[in-house]
Amino acid sequence: MPRTSLAYGNEEVAAVLEEIADLSDLKGENPFRAVTFRAAARAIRDLREPLRVLMEQKRLDEIPKVGPAIAEAIEQLLTTGTSTRHQQLTKEVPAGLLTLLSVPGVGPATARVIYDNLKITTIDDLEEAAKAGRLRSLPKIQAKTEENILRSIASLRQRTGRSLLIDARAAANEIVAYLREKRDPKLISVTGSVRRWRETIGDVDVLVAAAAAGPIMKAFCEAPSVERVLARGETKSSILVARGLQIDLRVVPPASWGAALMYFTGSKEHNVRLRGLALKRKLLLNEYGLFRVGEEKTGNPIASRTEEEVFAALGMDWIPPELREDRGEVDAALAHGLPRLVALSDIRGDLHAHTSWTDGRDTVAAMAERARAKGYEYLALTDHSVGLGMTHGLNAERIRERTKEIAAVNEKMEPFRILVGTEVEIRSSGKLDYDDKTLASFEVVTASVHSAFSQEREVMTKRIVGAMGHARVNAISHPTGRLLERRDPYEVDLEAVIAAAVRTKTRLEVNGGPERLDLSDVAVRRAIDAGVMLVCNSDAHAVEELDQMEYAVATARRGWATKARVQNTMPLTELLRHLEGKG
């Protein structure tokens, strides 16, 4: 009997399928086979159920791009922890070729040439060979390619994964401001994953519409923040700025603005969907417009000037950028059934923020004033509980003092309202850090895990679900504990947490801290489908961090959340009723 391999979840299976795709490319198999494996891997990452459940219910074939062959690989991975196809390929494709693929600019063909001739299998050896000038003797490789490989290795070493959205936005806004000042183009926009508000960013894309591209390109490639120009063409250039972040600029004619904006905003998969859809109608969609097939050379598109126009010509509603990931939005837009997503302007207050009473920087009054200036009706100050010593967590006496201060500030700020809150630690034992009587003295209680991250999955799940059962716990903050690019989520059965949220009417937080964005967009979607009520919070530790709310709302939007499903879109009176007895 095959032993069940518990180590294999959706993510692990998707990773193996992607490796099969790479190996298949390296072996020189039909490239469309690799395309399909990658598409299946992505579909699995987007799944809102565990593969194991689908397998048990014989429903693996319901997953897009999963046919008999890939379903078999999945079953093998889930039951034995290995797949015969993967094993076969690793036997046939020399170890190390995969490593070479990770160097930007080196694809399957180049990797093959390098390996076949020099038997190189590590980045270190590749660097050494390039430095020694041994690559330039290979077919199709000359000095220029050798230099590029060296530079790619250097930036590979400099980089640590993807950029946080907040850092990428800062870089994007800086270059846009610079181009506006230098050339003042009529139409300029950040596109790509930054416009979609993805949680981490590979590179930044900027689009400009201008009759003449030359002057814009020149200004871009000579920007003060440029560390290296990667490519410089007539309509497209790429630069490298600080910390190895790449910025691409594309210039199109003004008449193509809408089509280009769509083309450079959608994820690859979303764009493939749209172009395939166009083809079925004998139409061609590219960055210049939507054309009748054969007429794309005439320069007479059916639609191109605005996104709305192009979507309409495809028979669809306009799709918010946050949804353009090919996760069902195309069909929903065709059926005119897209949800009306929650918007930042719907938010009436923030229910998770810290003050100088614990580890925040600013005072009760300063935080409240800033929240009121943002147009909020309320702000919950949820300082840490006593057990979190390093944050100077509040004991009973300091709770009373802080409550008094809040009452005084509230009196001055009416009708704006500060809510007396706490972010109570869920101890490793599962016990809350305050007794019931103390908890009852707060108007808002959000509970979270800040310790013993490495507990077993069952223990951690019981710990969190147990806290949700407490009558005074309104919400769970940053439910998975992840720190983007730094710390994985702790092991927790998110399905069980989601089910408990529905059962106990506990809200799950979408945390706007740029390094958290926890719940993730995919987890939000699962929670929304299950019927969970969310709360979008900034987790601010200083007045300006109240602006992090926009990241929480963007993440909720990416998970298809509507206004009705976000608790802090409620007016104060309704919210207070909702908080009491969990609504």
Place this chain on the structure above:
DNA sequence: GCCGTTTTCGGCCCGACTGTTTTCAGTCG
């Protein structure tokens, strides 16, 4: 390998830039 107003086999999105090339393959997004 998958899929179907192109329906069980033949096609699979599209274009820009680079480098090594005299017309194109490789890579990327």
